[in-house]
Amino acid sequence: DAKTTQPNSMESNEEEPVHLPCNHSTISGTDYIHWYRQLPSQGPEYVIHGLTSNVNNRMASLAIAEDRKSSTLILHRATLRDAAVYYCILRDGGTSGTYKYIFGTGTRLKVLA
Amino acid sequence: DGGITQSPKYLFRKEGQNVTLSCEQNLNHDAMYWYRQDPGQGLRLIYYSQIVNDFQKGDIAEGYSVSREKKESFPLTVTSAQKNPTAFYLCASSIAGSYYGYTFGSGTRLTVV
Numbered sequence: 740d741a742k743t744t745q746p747n748s749m750e751s752n753e754e755e756p757v758h759l760p761c762n763h764s765t766i767s768g769t770d771y772i773h774w775y776r777q778l779p780s781q782g783p784e785y786v787i788h789g790l791t792s793n794v795n796n797r798m799a800s801l802a803i804a805e806d807r808k809s810s811t812l813i814l815h816r817a818t819l820r821d822a823a824v825y826y827c828i829l830r831d832g833g834t835s836g837t838y839k840y841i842f843g844t845g846t847r848l849k850v851l852a
Numbered sequence: 853d854g855g856i857t858q859s860p861k862y863l864f865r866k867e868g869q870n871v872t873l874s875c876e877q878n879l880n881h882d883a884m885y886w887y888r889q890d891p892g893q894g895l896r897l898i899y900y901s902q903i904v905n906d907f908q909k910g911d912i913a914e915g916y917s918v919s920r921e922k923k924e925s926f927p928l929t930v931t932s933a934q935k936n937p938t939a940f941y942l943c944a945s946s947i948a949g950s951y952y953g954y955t956f957g958s959g960t961r962l963t964v965v
Contacts, residue, residue, distance in 0.1 A: 773953055782942050782956030783895070826894065839885065839910070840954065842894035 743827045748847040751817045759812040759846050761827030766807050771830045773840070774801065774812050776823040783826060786812065822850045854879045858943050858957035865930070865937070865964050873928045873960045875943035881955070882948035884926035888912060889940040889959075898941075901926055902948045930962065938964045 744762040751757040763772065771790050775783040787794055787801045789810070794801040800813040814821055826845040856877040865871045875884065883902050887895040897910030901920040915934025920926055926945075930937045940961050944954040 775953070780940075780959070780961075782944070782959050783954075784956070785953035788953060839897055839900055840895075842887070842896070844892075844894045 742841070743829060743843055745825075745827055745843060745846045747844065748849065750849045750851060751814075752851050753819060754816050757814040757817045757821070757848065757850075759814075759825050759827075759848065760809065761811070762809045763827070763829055764808045766829055769830075772801070772803060772807075772810050773828045773830065774799070775826045775828065776821075777826070777845070778823045786825070817848075817850045819850050819852060822848055824848070856943060856945050856955050856957040858941075858960050860960060861958070863960055863962045865962060867964055868932045870929055870931050871937075871962065873930065873941055873943075873962070875926045875928065875957060876924055877926075877945045877955070878924060879945055879955060880923070881945035882923070883946045884920070885944045885946075885954065886910075886916075886918065886926070886928045887942045887944065889942060895942060898928065937962055 771788050773788040774786040776786050777783040787796055787799050789801045789803055791803060793803060802811045824845040824847050826842055828840045859874045885900040886898040888898055889895050896912050898912055898916050899907055899910055899918045901907035904920050904923050907918050907920050915931055917929045940959050942959045943957040946954045
């Protein structure tokens with residue numbers, strides 16, 4: 740199973756950009772990179788996903804390294820509401836079309852006012 | 853609005869009793885999943901189902917049982933065989949075989965008293 744490695748915690752000042760790194764050196768050619776975030780006592784929320792090219796949506800941007808062995812989630816202007824645990828996950832499903840996520844412990848982001 | 857509903861939000865159980873957690877979705881998603889989360893930990897997969905009347909064990913299925921009689925519903929029973937059932941339980945759904953993400957419920961916090 741392809742695994743990801745993330746720092747346990749990071750801090751950011753409010754209104755500043757945040758770059759959350761993720762290493763996935765064993766990623767396979769068809770694995771998508773997904774990011775979720777989880778606020779306290781809530782279910783995880785989808786943030787963004789990508790395969791090879793950088794991706795942008797209203798929540799964040801995803802920068803994927805050329806060799807795909809790492810990626811970075813970018814929050815352009817952190818707010819207090821962005822304080823959460825961020826999970827970087829690889830699709831794990833083989834060829835059957837069935838896939839299930841394997842969650843690590845994620846990165847706990849603290850946003851300082 | 854479409855979504856996934858877990859009930860109850862909080863549940864207390866006496867040791868030795870079975871308890872069933874409800875998960876209902878109106879997203880017309882084929883696949884549904886149950887995860888367990890312990891304090892400060894990531895999510896661990898208990899069971900998942902890709903179609904009605906079919907389900908597979910995840911990484912920590914011992915002491916749990918599920919059913920999938922309807923597409924919309926995927927209840928989880930925590931049996932007395934589960935040695936340490938106190939945890940936060942999360943249900944999710946997705947389009948089977950899709951590269952898009954999961955939709956999670958808001959979770960059920962189970963406490964054994």
